[in-house]
Amino acid sequence: MDLEKIINSIDQEPYYREKEGVLYCADCMDILPQIPEKSIDLVLTDPPYGINKEGIINDESLEIYYATLRELYYLLRDDTWFITYCSISNLPYMFNSNLFEYVWQIIEYEPMKRNRNIPIGFSNYKSILVFKKRTPKLYLKNRDIIVNKKDKNIMEVFNKSYHLTTKNTRVIIDILMRFSKIDDLVLDPFLGSGTTAVASKKLGRQWIGIEISQKYCDIAVRRLKKVQFGCSLKNEKLKQKTLEEL
Numbered sequence: 001m002d003l004e005k006i007i008n009s010i011d012q013e014p015y016y017r018e019k020e021g022v023l024y025c026a027d028c029m030d031i032l033p034q035i036p037e038k039s040i041d042l043v044l045t046d047p048p049y050g051i052n053k054e055g056i057i058n059d060e061s062l063e064i065y066y067a068t069l070r071e072l073y074y075l076l077r078d079d080t081w082f083i084t085y086c087s088i089s090n091l092p093y094m095f096n097s098n099l100f101e102y103v104w105q106i107i108e109y110e111p112m113k114r115n116r117n118i119p120i121g122f123s124n125y126k127s128i129l130v131f132k133k134r135t136p137k138l139y140l141k142n143r144d145i146i147v148n149k150k151d152k153n154i155m156e157v158f159n160k161s162y163h164l165t166t167k168n169t170r171v172i173i174d175i176l177m178r179f180s181k182i183d184d185l186v187l188d189p190f191l192g193s194g195t196t197a198v199a200s201k202k203l204g205r206q207w208i209g210i211e212i213s214q215k216y217c218d219i220a221v222r223r224l225k226k227v228q229f230g231c232s233l234k235n236e237k238l239k240q241k242t243l244e245e246l
Contacts, residue, residue: 003185003206010034015214016221020229021197021207025217028189028210029064032071040075040208041184042083044175044196046167049087062090066097068189073099073133075187081179082131085167088118091127100131108171110148128175140178146171166192172199173232180205182230194220204230 007014007022011034015025024031047065072082083106086094095102106128115123126148148168172195180186182204188196191209193216200207201224211217 003208006035006039006185006208009036015217016224018201018224018229020205021201021209021224023191023194023197023209023211023217023220023224025212025214026210027212029067029071031210032068032075032189035075035187035208037074038077039185040072040080040187041077042081042176042180042186042205043072043076043188044083044172044179044186045188045190046085046192047190049090062093062096065094069098069100072187072189076133079134079136080132081136082133083175083179084129084131086127086129088123088125088127094129098131100133103130103132104144105129106175107145108148108168109145113148130179136179138178139181142174142178146174167195169195169199169202172196173203176200176203176205191220192216194223198223198227201227201229202232 003020003022007017010024010031012024012026012031014022016023047068048062076082082100084094108126108128110124110126113124148171176186176199180203183206185206185208186196186200187208187210189210191197191211194209194211197207197209197220209220211220
């Protein structure tokens with residue numbers, strides 16, 4: 001099913017639309033049930049962690065995460081991936097009510113950052129869980145530790161007041177290269193300030209983003225307007241290049 005047919009199946013006007021992608025400013029649980037079954041090629045997202053972090057909507061518990069799991073399972077095609085960031089403290093609970101099969105964990109290492117609010121001292125990493133539906137293909141093999149370097153794409157657009165959990169574009173590009181191919185349709189039901197959509201657009205992937213906050217939708221739109229579709233991936237051979245070259 002192509003993107004146009006999916007858009008026509010959703011009874012809400014897009015907040016922003018391009019030829020290859022669409023953004024909805026809404027609660028994802030209002031949009032996900034309207035997307036046709038088995039129409040998505042990859043889900044890559046950063047859901048509320050259930051740690052009650054100030055400024056993050058629906059972060060009081062993992063209830064919204066659990067609510068989306070069943071919807072996402074049926075929206076994904078067979079032989080596809082579900083990739084999600086998570087809170088390290090709530091890591092064990094990410095497997096509850098989960099129809100997907102756990103595969104591995106990717107570590108996003110942040111050498112210049114120290115989170116002091118952990119029981120054993122300091123934390124320098126984010127946890128990214130890799131789940132699968134049946135037997136998907138891996139498009140690029142790489143290490144399970146990604147070093148988070150300074151992201152000029154973010155620094156040019158943001159300051160600290162814009163979003164509390166902005167993701168590094170290079171890291172998302174790395175993940176997209178591993179678990180998707182050109183023209184795949186990528187869904188992020190918790191789009192935030194738009195990094196999944198921006199990275200998808202750079203790599204020639206179609207995308208659907210859902211974000212409940214209009215403020216963050218506006219940031220995502222501003223970022224997307226600065227990006228040319230496929231600008232970081234002219235052909236499949238570019239997948240073998242390093243992220244520094246991208």
